[in-house]
Amino acid sequence: xxxxxxxxxxxxxxxxxxxxxxxxxxxxxxxxxxxxxxxxxxxxxxxxxxxxxxxxxxxxxxxxxxxxxxxxxxxxxxxxxxxxxxxxxxxxxxxxxxxxxxxxxxxxxxxxxxxxxxxxxxxxxxxxxxxxxxxxxxxxxxxxxxxxxxxxxxxxxxxxxxxxxxxxxxxxxxxxxxxxxxxxxxxxxxxxxxxxxxxxxxxxxxxxxxxxxxxxxxxxxxxxxxxxxxxxxxxxxxxxxxxxxxxxxxxxxxxxxxxxxxxxxxxxxxxxxxxxxxxxxxxxx
Numbered sequence: 001x002x003x004x005x006x007x008x009x010x011x012x013x014x015x016x017x018x019x020x021x022x023x024x025x026x027x028x029x030x031x032x033x034x035x036x037x038x039x040x041x042x043x044x045x046x047x048x049x050x051x052x053x054x055x056x057x058x059x060x061x062x063x064x065x066x067x068x069x070x071x072x073x074x075x076x077x078x079x080x081x082x083x084x085x086x087x088x089x090x091x092x093x094x095x096x097x098x099x100x101x102x103x104x105x106x107x108x109x110x111x112x113x114x115x116x117x118x119x120x121x122x123x124x125x126x127x128x129x130x131x132x133x134x135x136x137x138x139x140x141x142x143x144x145x146x147x148x149x150x151x152x153x154x155x156x157x158x159x160x161x162x163x164x165x166x167x168x169x170x171x172x173x174x175x176x177x178x179x180x181x182x183x184x185x186x187x188x189x190x191x192x193x194x195x196x197x198x199x200x201x202x203x204x205x206x207x208x209x210x211x212x213x214x215x216x217x218x219x220x221x222x223x224x225x226x227x228x229x230x231x232x233x234x235x236x237x238x239x240x241x242x243x244x245x246x247x248x249x250x251x252x253x254x255x256x257x258x259x260x261x262x263x264x265x266x267x268x269x270x271x272x273x274x275x276x277x278x279x280x281x282x283x284x285x
Contacts, residue, residue, distance in 0.1 A: 001116075001244075005235050006283045009244045012228035017251035019221030021259075022214055030077065031207045032214055034196045039219020041189025044182035054174035054183060061170025062180065066187040068163035073192060075159060079152035088153040090249070094127030095157035097243035100164050104239040108169055112239055115281055120243040122278030127249060129271035161242075168238035171230040181227035244282050250275055 019036060026032030054062065079088040101120045104110040112120065167184070174180035196204050208215070232241045250272060257264050264272075 001236050001240055001282055003283065005232050005241075006244065006279075008228050009232045009241055010247060010279070012225045012232070013245050013248035014251045015221045015225035015228070016245065016248040017255060019218045019225065020248075020252060021255050022218040022221065026211065026214055028203075028207060031196070031200070031204055032211065032218070033073075034192055034204060035208060035211060035215040036218030036222055037185070037189045037192045039215030039217075040185040040223040041193070041219075042215070043219055043223055044185045044189075048179065048182050048186070051179045051182070052176040054170075054176050054180045058170045058174035058180060061166050061173065062183050062187065065163050065166045065170060065184055066191065068159055068166060069184070069188050070191050072156060072159045072163065075152050075156035079149050079156060082149040082152055088149050088156075090127050090131035091150060091153040092157045092160060093246050093249065094124045094131065095154060096160040096164065097239065097246055098124050099157060099161035100242045101239040103161060103165060104237065107165060108238065110237045110239065112237060115284065116237070116240050119278045119281035120239060122281060123243045123246055123275050124278075126271045126274030126276075126278060127246060129274060130249065130253075130268060133265060133267035133271055164242050165238060167230055168233045168241075172234055177231045177234055178227060181223065181230050184226070185223055240282060244279060247275055247279050 023029055023032045023036060026035075076088075076092075079092070082088075097120050101112060101117065104112070167180075171177050171180045229241060229245050253264065253268065253272065
């Protein structure tokens with residue numbers, strides 16, 4: 001993978017970790033997510049008149065991606081309701097690159113080299129290591145809840161892999177990566193906003209009055225992050241980009257340590273080393 005593509009994907013990973021930190025810092029994580037999604041949609045609507053329209057061949061992929069990402073939000077909420085974020089998040093993000101790597105060859109004809117597969121394995125192993133490093137002995141009353149969280153998280157990993165492959169194909173057919181990305185956020189933002197207005201209208205409007213700035217900063221971050229990742233998928237194998245983008249976890253840990261003053265255990269440092277080794281391998285491959 002070229003140095004430029006690696007640099008772009010790593011910057012996208014940094015942006016991804018940053019907007020997730022914004023969501024985590026919000027007073028209501030779900031409503032903050034809705035505001036971020038709506039912010040990205042509004043930015044996209046403002047820019048779309050000035051960019052090329054995606055080719056018609058990509059429109060079915062846009063529709064399929066929107067459905068898959070709404071399923072992603074539903075399963076994400078279910079996983080976090082059933083268990084801790086530290087339990088569900090690494091399972092989702094660690095499993096998805098492996099699924100994309102396994103499905104890329106039969107579905108889209110992309111076969112990774114041995115070194116690229118090794119890089120994907122390193123990154124996923126590092127993410128799983130973070131999961132095990134964060135685990136604590138289960139209390140008798142929460143074992144069943146943890147099992148449900150695991151099931152939702154692994155189901156969502158399949159959804160993440162699905163929309164990654166869908167968008168990897170769609171953005172190449174579109175001939176206009178920027179416009180394709182913006183339409184994704186318009187469709188997703190509209191669907192999530194409508195659902196929230198039907199369920200929590202008063203709460204959302206009150207929250208938006210005081211937290212509107214989260215929509216601006218978070219919306220730009222998520223839009224730029226995914227847009228850069230999709231552009232990279234037009235330059236390199238989808239599975240390689242998907243795995244490298246998961247280095248966002250490294251940036252998330254750095255933000256937690258530097259700004260949130262969270263302590264990093266020695267086991268987490270070993271996991272970080274695995275993820276970093278995977279990123280280096282991907283650059284060499």
